[in-house]
Amino acid sequence: MVEQLDELYREVILDHFKNPTHSGGLPDAQVKAEGANPLCGDELAFDLAMDQHRIRQVRFRGKGCAISQAASSMLAAALEGKTVAEAHQLIEAMKGLMQGQEPDGEIDLGDLEALAGVRKFPVRVKCAALSWNVVEQGLAEFQKSEVRNQKSEIRNQKSEAQNKSDF
Ligand SMILES: [Zn+2]
Numbered sequence: 001m002v003e004q005l006d007e008l009y010r011e012v013i014l015d016h017f018k019n020p021t022h023s024g025g026l027p028d029a030q031v032k033a034e035g036a037n038p039l040c041g042d043e044l045a046f047d048l049a050m051d052q053h054r055i056r057q058v059r060f061r062g063k064g065c066a067i068s069q070a071a072s073s074m075l076a077a078a079l080e081g082k083t084v085a086e087a088h089q090l091i092e093a094m095k096g097l098m099q100g101q102e103p104d105g106e107i108d109l110g111d112l113e114a115l116a117g118v119r120k121f122p123v124r125v126k127c128a129a130l131s132w133n134v135v136e137q138g139l140a141e142f143q144k145s146e147v148r149n150q151k152s153e154i155r156n157q158k159s160e161a162q163n164k165s166d167f
Pocket residue numbers: 037040041042064065066067068127
């Protein structure tokens with residue numbers, strides 16, 4: 001498959017596949033998510049260490065085809081330093097790119113742009129998309145748990161206030 005891509009795209013993708021940046025794990029990561037693309041046999045697990053709402057560090061582990069692993073390496077690099085909101089924008093831009101839409105000029109896709117060539121091969125779009133689908137799911141869980149924490153904090157404050165008024 002990679003052979004069929006344009007030269008430039010192919011080089012960037014193969015380079016990330018052979019020398020992935022950001023591979024490994026983060027034991028104390030606040031966001032952990034994993035997923036698989038059974039059509040191809042790709043498996044991915046992402047760890048994101050958060051600094052409040054900013055993604056401080058990203059590591060991934062995986063196995064599968066060159067596209068899935070290269071996409072993960074590129075995505076990990078693009079996500080570090082971004083806020084959760086910016087990460088969602090980036091992911092939306094990648095989904096759009098896979099459907100043939102040109103990304104908003106304000107969004108810097110970095111090496112991820114090399115995946116534009118994949119959209120000519122619909123089966124392979126799933127290989128590339130696995131990486132951002134896994135991250136998206138992880139971030140959604142993270143945001144849900146944040147909301148839960150805030151609610152329980154409010155509850156604690158209320159019950160504290162009640163306790164005080166009892167005295
Ligand atoms: Zn694949």
